[in-house]
Amino acid sequence: MDWPATSELRIFTAADGAQLAGHVLGAGPPLLVIPGLGTDHHALVWNIRGLSELFECLVLDQRGIGRSEVTPGPYTIAQLADDAASVLRGWAPRTAAVMGLSMGGMVSQQLAIRHPQLVARLVLGCTGPGGASAVRADPEVTRRLLGGGANDPASAYRTACTVLYERGWSAAHPEVIEDAVSWRAQHPVRPGVFRAHWEATRHHDSFALLDKIEAPTTILHGRSDLVMPPGNAEVLAARISGAELVWFEGRGHMFFQEDPGLTLSLLQSRLLAQGSREGAPKFPRGAVPDTIAARKGED
Numbered sequence: 558m559d560w561p562a563t564s565e566l567r568i569f570t571a572a573d574g575a576q577l578a579g580h581v582l583g584a585g586p587p588l589l590v591i592p593g594l595g596t597d598h599h600a601l602v603w604n605i606r607g608l609s610e611l612f613e614c615l616v617l618d619q620r621g622i623g624r625s626e627v628t629p630g631p632y633t634i635a636q637l638a639d640d641a642a643s644v645l646r647g648w649a650p651r652t653a654a655v656m657g658l659s660m661g662g663m664v665s666q667q668l669a670i671r672h673p674q675l676v677a678r679l680v681l682g683c684t685g686p687g688g689a690s691a692v693r694a695d696p697e698v699t700r701r702l703l704g705g706g707a708n709d710p711a712s713a714y715r716t717a718c719t720v721l722y723e724r725g726w727s728a729a730h731p732e733v734i735e736d737a738v739s740w741r742a743q744h745p746v747r748p749g750v751f752r753a754h755w756e757a758t759r760h761h762d763s764f765a766l767l768d769k770i771e772a773p774t775t776i777l778h779g780r781s782d783l784v785m786p787p788g789n790a791e792v793l794a795a796r797i798s799g800a801e802l803v804w805f806e807g808r809g810h811m812f813f814q815e816d817p818g819l820t821l822s823l824l825q826s827r828l829l830a831q832g833s834r835e836g837a838p839k840f841p842r843g844a845v846p847d848t849i850a851a852r853k854g855e856d
Contacts, residue, residue: 558602558736561609566624569647571640578624579644580616583609586829587651590616591641591668593659593683594754595746597623600658603733603814607821611829612654617644619664621750630753634660634687634761638667645675654828655772656680658813659785660754663687666763666793669770678828679772683782683810685789686796688762692788702784703755711742723781723809733814767796774800775827777820779808801827 564582571577580598582605590608592600598616601608608614618625620632620640641664645653655676657665662684669676685691694702701720704713715738718727727734774797778790787804794802803823805812813820 560599560602561605564605567615567648569644571620571643573628575620575628575640576626577620577640577644578618579648580618581613581648583612583614585612587648587653588612588614588824588828589641589645589648589653589655590614591619591655591657591661591664592616592622593661594758595622595751597744599623599740599744600814602736604817604820607817608824611821611825615644615648615653617641617661619661619754621747621753623744627747627750630749630756632753632757634663634667634757634763635671637664637757638671641665641668642672642675645672652677654678654680656682656824657684658682659684659810660758663758663761663763666767666770669772669774670763670766673769673771676772679770679774680777680824680827681774681793682777682813683779683785684793685785686762686764686767686792687758687760688764690762690764690792692786692792694784694786698783709742710745711738714738714741720783721810723779723807723815726807726809726815730815764792764796767793768798770797775823776800776802777805777812777823778802779805779810779812779815781807782810782812784810 561582564580567579567581569577590601597618601616619637621627652675655665662681665681669679698720702717705716707713707716718734776790776793778787780787790802794800805816808815
């Protein structure tokens with residue numbers, strides 16, 4: 558799947574001078590999308606056309622990834638959040654809705670905590686709080702996520718795909734897996750960057766600060782997520798005041814690729830509809846919330 562040729566590449570400058578790449582497409586209210594561990598804008602290739610019909614969408618290549626500059630590690634999630642803040646300030650500047658996925662969701666949490674004036678609404682996908690409150694993946698899942706000892710980028714990502722996607726879905730959609738593996742083979746993560754990002758996720762712990770998030774927050778999570786077990790979404794929902802948790806039944810860590818139609822529908826209703834937060838369930842802090850089951854979308 559090709560990224561739209563009409564997308565505009567914009568370069569932003571971080572606080573330390575690092576050059577950060579954003580891929581901008583569409584018209585409408587601004588939506589910043591922050592992808593996950595080791596992934597660049599191409600992770601949203603199955604979503605970007607639909608998103609661009611509703612939003613002016615900027616998909617960020619995080620520090621060291623894609624078209625963004627590599628800087629010496631280590632990195633921290635707070636540093637990456639400050640990078641995202643620099644992008645938002647340079648993108649007009651203005652307040653925007655923010656959607657973070659996996660590691661990008663960790664960055665988005667810190668962005669909303671550290672720079673609340675920049676985040677109008679927040680969507681956290683397939684992510685968690687980190688630290689002692691996190692629900693950990695099975696060690697074998699983590700081994701596969703990290704490539705399982707493969708010797709080349711394509712083989713490593715093919716191994717990662719065995720846990721990133723719900724097994725039955727990936728078997729039925731080999732074209733998505735092949736597209737992802739092919740992209741990674743042609744655009745490998747540069748030496749040292751993947752480890753710097755991985756270490757940043759390992760040291761992420763936002764639990765004590767989640768109650769400082771002021772932006773209306775929607776949490777999206779696949780019920781069959783092996784990489785970020787669903788209990789992590791419940792922890793986030795219990796700690797973020799007024800958060801809404803929406804389950805993707807039968808979907809894995811890459812729920813947004815597995816069901817782009819339902820993802821787009823939910824973003825439209827949560828981010829665009831007037832008064833969309835009115836009547837949304839409110840979860841008391843410290844309690845595991847009741848959850849809202851989203852209808853399983855069409856394959």
